[in-house]
Amino acid sequence: MPTNTALADPQNAEELAALRDQIDEIDAEMHRLLMRRGEVIDRLVAAKRTQASGVAFRPGREVDMLRRLASRHSGTLPLSTVEHVWREIIGTFTQAQASFKVHTPNATRPGTRDTLRFHFGFSAELVDHGSVGEAIAAAAASGTDLVVVPLDGDGAEPWWRPLAEPGAPIKVVTALPLLVPAGELGVAPALVLGSSGIEIDDAPFGVYAVAAPTDAAGIHPLCRAGDRSLVAYEDAGALRDSATGSALHDLLTNAAPVGRLYALPKL
């Protein structure tokens, strides 16, 4: 029978018990703080009148929060765990403010499911569709739901086409993950699409649908379908004012804007 030498030593047993007391204290404090966060969210709902508009998601605020977490992080706890825990917390509190579903193609595929759960936690209801187009149509009909498009390979169809239509109700609003590269997390990076009412006007990157090669400097390819691409470019509002004539300018002014990003996905 194996002997537990740590417990056999009474001094060591005492030390272990004291350390476990500290862990219990920390857990109780974290739990208290999470419940307090919930109370503040209740007040935020009243201040934002979120339920009236139905859309609580604030991508710019989320990027700020996660970057601040990363900047002060150190020690044994992996940053991927921090990102995962905060995605769960933020996802839950977004849901608590105004309920929404997450539409996606292939939600039942294990890899896609991991991606969705990592990005949106377990409080989101996932809705499976046969194509991104169907997912977009369902989110548009709801007015409040989100679409997650895993960036896990080139597709046959440029699914972003409906987003380029004038007055499109859905646009690209964020890309995930934000801190730890998707490959390290073992999930696919993803684009999140949401209602055109979601505040992203001050996001530095424009997302453009282009029908051209995408290797120009400063262009970040997001996904491809045949010779069509979806790219991000840090225009920060300057694109419209920049000098005409450059290949980049021509590429982007002939492109259709389909959303904005506060940060590129960590690939």
Ligand SMILES: O=C(O)C(=O)C[C@]1(C(=O)O)C=C[C@@H](O)C=C1
């Ligand atoms: O700051 C807000 O506006 C919130 O709704 C709070 C909160 C959060 O839980 O911290 C939730 C959802 C938003 O996407 C961003 C942050």
